[in-house]
Amino acid sequence: MVTMKIKITVLLYCICFCLVMNAQDSQLLKGNLGTHPIVMYITYDLDSAIYIRYFYEHQRRDIELNGTINNKGLITVVCYNNVDERFDSSSEKFELSKVKDGYSGIWISNKRILPVQLQPLIANGIKNPYAGHPGMKPIRSNPLDYVRTAALGFIKDSTTRKRNFFLDWYHEKYSGISLFRLRKKTMDARINKINRELEAMHVIESNAALSCTSPIGESQYDLQIDHVFMNNDLLSINLVSSFYCGGAHPDFGSTGYNFDLHTGTLLELEDILWFGKRARPAANTIAWFNYRDSVFAPKLIAVLNKLYPGKMKTTISEDECDYSNPEVWSIPNWYFTPKGLYLGAYFARYARSCDEPEWSVIPYKILKKYIHPNVKIKFPE
Structure with missing residues (x-):
C-alpha cells in the first residue's frame, strides 16, 4: 500500500512538473564574456523568474544563476x-538586454565589469560523437548537456590486467572522472560493444560532474569504482558516487553494471534472477x-531469511535497519562477486546509512536454484 502511494505521488509530481515545464520557455545561446567563449541556457518562467546555466568553453563546468526579467x-x-x-x-x-535574436549586457564580479554578447545556438547543428551511445537520450534532450558533452575527451592514464584482459584507464579531461576500457590482443565485436557501453557511462558520469552546481555555495561530485569482478563469462563493476549539487544535504549512491562477456550484453537483473512464472x-x-x-x-526476502536470519529479523526500534521490509529490496543495486550475487537494499533518505549492507550476498550454489532458465552463463562453484 505504501509503495502504491509512493507511485501515485510520483505520478502526480511528474504531471505537475510537465505542466510547469510547458509553462516555461528556454533559449540556448553562445557568445563571449569579455574575451572568454561561453555557452548559456536561459529558462524563462511565467512569473518573471529567470534561471540561467552557463559554462566557459575551456572548462565546460556549469555555473547556475537565478533572478528576474522586468517589464522592459x-x-x-x-x-x-x-x-x-x-x-x-x-x-x-x-x-542582459534583448538585442535582435540575442542578448547584450554586462557581467559583474569582484569589482570587475566585462561585456557580454550572446547569439542563438542550435544544438542539433553541433556534432556530438557520443550522441548515439546507449543511455544518452536524457543528454540528447538537454541542449546544454548535448553541447557540453560534444567536446568531452578521454586521456589515458594507466593499464592494469585482469584475467585475459587489459584494463586501460582514462580520465575525462574537463571533469577528471576516471573509468576503464577493455582491451585484448585480438579485439572483437563483443569487446567493442562493452567498450561502447563503458564510454557512454563515462560521458554520462562526466556530464553529471560538470553539471553539478549550486547558486549559493560550492558543489562537489566524486565517482569511484569500488569493485571489479571478472571471470570467463562475466564483467561486473560497481560505481559509487558522492555529491552535493545544492539542497539541504549531500547525497550518495551506487550502481552496478554487469556484462555477459560472450555477447557483450549489459545484463538486467531479470536476465539472471527470476522468481516469476509468467512471461517476463x-x-x-x-x-x-x-x-x-x-x-x-x-x-x-525469503532467500535472505534462510541465509542471514539474524540480519533479517523484524526490528522494533526506529533507529535500527529493518531489512525485513520488502520495499527496500524491490529495486536493489546488484553485481557479481567472487562469493556470489550481491544485492543491496535501498532505503529512504532518512535511513540511508542502512543502504547496501555488506552481508547480502546470495552464494552461487544457492543462486543456481533461481536463475532464469535461458541463462547460459557458467557461474563459479
Missing part, C-alpha cells in the same frame, strides 16, 4: 556562492514494478 526585458541574475546570499567577492551577476515484463513498466513489489521482493 532586462534580465538580472545572480550567483552568490555563499549560503548567506551576500554579494561578495566570489559572487557574480549578469545584466519489460523493464520499468507497470507490470515490471508490480512483479518487483509483489513477487521479487518477498521471494528475495
Whole structure:
C-alpha cells in the first residue's frame, strides 16, 4: 500500500512538473564574456523568474544563476556562492538586454565589469560523437548537456590486467572522472560493444560532474569504482558516487553494471534472477514494478531469511535497519562477486546509512536454484 502511494505521488509530481515545464520557455545561446567563449541556457518562467546555466568553453563546468526579467526585458541574475546570499567577492551577476535574436549586457564580479554578447545556438547543428551511445537520450534532450558533452575527451592514464584482459584507464579531461576500457590482443565485436557501453557511462558520469552546481555555495561530485569482478563469462563493476549539487544535504549512491562477456550484453537483473512464472515484463513498466513489489521482493526476502536470519529479523526500534521490509529490496543495486550475487537494499533518505549492507550476498550454489532458465552463463562453484 505504501509503495502504491509512493507511485501515485510520483505520478502526480511528474504531471505537475510537465505542466510547469510547458509553462516555461528556454533559449540556448553562445557568445563571449569579455574575451572568454561561453555557452548559456536561459529558462524563462511565467512569473518573471529567470534561471540561467552557463559554462566557459575551456572548462565546460556549469555555473547556475537565478533572478528576474522586468517589464522592459532586462534580465538580472545572480550567483552568490555563499549560503548567506551576500554579494561578495566570489559572487557574480549578469545584466542582459534583448538585442535582435540575442542578448547584450554586462557581467559583474569582484569589482570587475566585462561585456557580454550572446547569439542563438542550435544544438542539433553541433556534432556530438557520443550522441548515439546507449543511455544518452536524457543528454540528447538537454541542449546544454548535448553541447557540453560534444567536446568531452578521454586521456589515458594507466593499464592494469585482469584475467585475459587489459584494463586501460582514462580520465575525462574537463571533469577528471576516471573509468576503464577493455582491451585484448585480438579485439572483437563483443569487446567493442562493452567498450561502447563503458564510454557512454563515462560521458554520462562526466556530464553529471560538470553539471553539478549550486547558486549559493560550492558543489562537489566524486565517482569511484569500488569493485571489479571478472571471470570467463562475466564483467561486473560497481560505481559509487558522492555529491552535493545544492539542497539541504549531500547525497550518495551506487550502481552496478554487469556484462555477459560472450555477447557483450549489459545484463538486467531479470536476465539472471527470476522468481516469476509468467512471461517476463519489460523493464520499468507497470507490470515490471508490480512483479518487483509483489513477487521479487518477498521471494528475495525469503532467500535472505534462510541465509542471514539474524540480519533479517523484524526490528522494533526506529533507529535500527529493518531489512525485513520488502520495499527496500524491490529495486536493489546488484553485481557479481567472487562469493556470489550481491544485492543491496535501498532505503529512504532518512535511513540511508542502512543502504547496501555488506552481508547480502546470495552464494552461487544457492543462486543456481533461481536463475532464469535461458541463462547460459557458467557461474563459479
